[in-house]
Amino acid sequence: MRADLVISKVDEHNLQHLLHLIEELARFEHLAPPDRQARARLERDALRSDPPFSAFLAFLDSKPVGYITYYFTYSTFQGRPNLFLEDIFVHEGARQRGVGRELFRFCAQEALAQGCGRMEWSVLDWNENAIRFYESMGGKRLGWFFYRLDEEGMKGLDR
Amino acid sequence: MRADLVISKVDEHNLQHLLHLIEELARFEHLAPPDRQARARLERDALRSDPPFSAFLAFLDSKPVGYITYYFTYSTFQGRPNLFLEDIFVHEGARQRGVGRELFRFCAQEALAQGCGRMEWSVLDWNENAIRFYESMGGKRLGWFFYRLDEEGMKGLDR
Numbered sequence: 001m002r003a004d005l006v007i008s009k010v011d012e013h014n015l016q017h018l019l020h021l022i023e024e025l026a027r028f029e030h031l032a033p034p035d036r037q038a039r040a041r042l043e044r045d046a047l048r049s050d051p052p053f054s055a056f057l058a059f060l061d062s063k064p065v066g067y068i069t070y071y072f073t074y075s076t077f078q079g080r081p082n083l084f085l086e087d088i089f090v091h092e093g094a095r096q097r098g099v100g101r102e103l104f105r106f107c108a109q110e111a112l113a114q115g116c117g118r119m120e121w122s123v124l125d126w127n128e129n130a131i132r133f134y135e136s137m138g139g140k141r142l143g144w145f146f147y148r149l150d151e152e153g154m155k156g157l158d159r
Numbered sequence: 160m161r162a163d164l165v166i167s168k169v170d171e172h173n174l175q176h177l178l179h180l181i182e183e184l185a186r187f188e189h190l191a192p193p194d195r196q197a198r199a200r201l202e203r204d205a206l207r208s209d210p211p212f213s214a215f216l217a218f219l220d221s222k223p224v225g226y227i228t229y230y231f232t233y234s235t236f237q238g239r240p241n242l243f244l245e246d247i248f249v250h251e252g253a254r255q256r257g258v259g260r261e262l263f264r265f266c267a268q269e270a271l272a273q274g275c276g277r278m279e280w281s282v283l284d285w286n287e288n289a290i291r292f293y294e295s296m297g298g299k300r301l302g303w304f305f306y307r308l309d310e311e312g313m314k315g316l317d318r
Binding site: 022026031032033034037038039040041042045052053069071072073074075076077078079080081084086087104105108109111112116117118119120121122123124125126131134137138139140141142143144145146147148149150151153154155156157158 | 181185190191192193196197198199200201204211212228230231232233234235236237238239240243245246263264267268270271275276277278279280281282283284285290293296297298299300301302303304305306307308309310312313314315316317
């Protein structure tokens, strides 16, 4: 890896950088950032001995400029785990310097090391820069629609 | 729940029913079913003490007619886990009898019990019956594209 770029696992010393960058990503995606309670849960979950996700920060010239979070899913058809890249983000001022590319490659290496058959992720349909980036990395778009049921919806099924 | 329908956790006694139904789902979706090696991995993983996915079978009048598999993902914006429904399938001969609905409700209850903020899943864009079903259960389609990098693609990034 390049000498100016360091990818470090999130721990109690750098966790605040992660929280700050997650808020930036949410603003960029026009989605609701974590509120105070969500931040508290995120801090607790990130530092658990069995965290529900993995998180790494990218430091460019010693400044925290990007991050990834991922977890493992499972393909019943392949009988193998997949790595799902939940978030990948590079701060606006640090773009076009290959940071995203290094974070993405880091994930692919981790997926291979863990015996995954695939790496998967989703992207907002209007985020053309991200789509261009993912396709340049070899990602293939699948013909799937993504669906969600929120907490109210889940509770509604119980009535 | 209805007296004619039983939802049972997959274990060593009923695992072969699960494998059979997974193959049926793959054929229905025109996707590659698990090959011999994948079946062996799936059997091993399903029976691990810390399985990478949860699996339940639906028995209608004591016959295995459907199944679900799911795992937990994580929303960094919500600071909460989500339940991701990987597979939901009801054998053709047992459709229109509410089995899918009960399996789906079972998942939503499990998601709530585990403190999830959301239940999520994906659906093939041509599967109109499934889409109609999911929307009848309150599912909302999101504006995301789904991307994948296969093993070759991951290895290619390493060169």
